Amino acid sequence: MRFVAPLPEPVKVTLNELLKNKRDQAEFEQAQQEIAVLHEREAKGELDVYYYDESGVSLTPTIPYGWQASGETEEIPSSRSKRLNILGFYSRDNKFEATTIAGWVNSEMVIACFDRFCETIEKETIVIIDNAPTHTSHAFKARLSAWADKGLIVKNLPTYSPELNIIEILWRFIKYKWLPLSAYQNYKQLKQELQKVLDLIGSQYSISFA
Secondary structure (H helix, E strand, O other), X not given: OEEEOOOOOHHHHXXXXXXXXXXXXXXXXXXXXXXXXXXXXXXXXXXXXXXXXXXXXXXXXXXXXXEEOOOOOOOOOOOOXXXXXXXXXXXXXXXXXXXXXXXXXXXXXXXXXXXXXXXXOOOOEEEEEOOOHHHHOHHHHOOHHHHHHOOEEEEEOOOOOHHHOOHHHXXXXXXXXXXXXXXXXXXXXXXXXXXXXXXXXXXXXXXXXX
């Protein structure tokens, strides 16, 4: 067996550096400290902390590397398709709630997910999110007080701070580790395999956060 090394990703590295250069480092560090305090309170049973975000997959696979026998060629199916979006709430102990939507995601869809999630919480719950347009729209902000009345508090991260949203790690695991190559045979197969993975997060699939 030989290891097929990943292709270099200079654009990705450059983007990360640009984000670090653009952000306010003091705000970033303050947010880190505030999140640490929230998790300390969570450990005491005072509240729950979730991270929310959207991601998506399509029939163009995102495979950074792979294994194959020497002299063999591994074919990865690829074609165009609608994007299958995942709208998810994720905690450090791998509790996970998700909705999948084919195609475009707008603020109304995000609001509907928050409305449903709000009905499931059992104690004060902090949901940490980035500043995507769907999370900062007038319609979304108009729902904040109603959610707060039910115990759900939305905390926005500083801009250019994706490292603080641990659900970004989950998305990478789903796309690069857990979703099998067979998922990319066709759109129906992709939906089925993705749903299998999503259903098993927290049991068969989990991430350990120090």
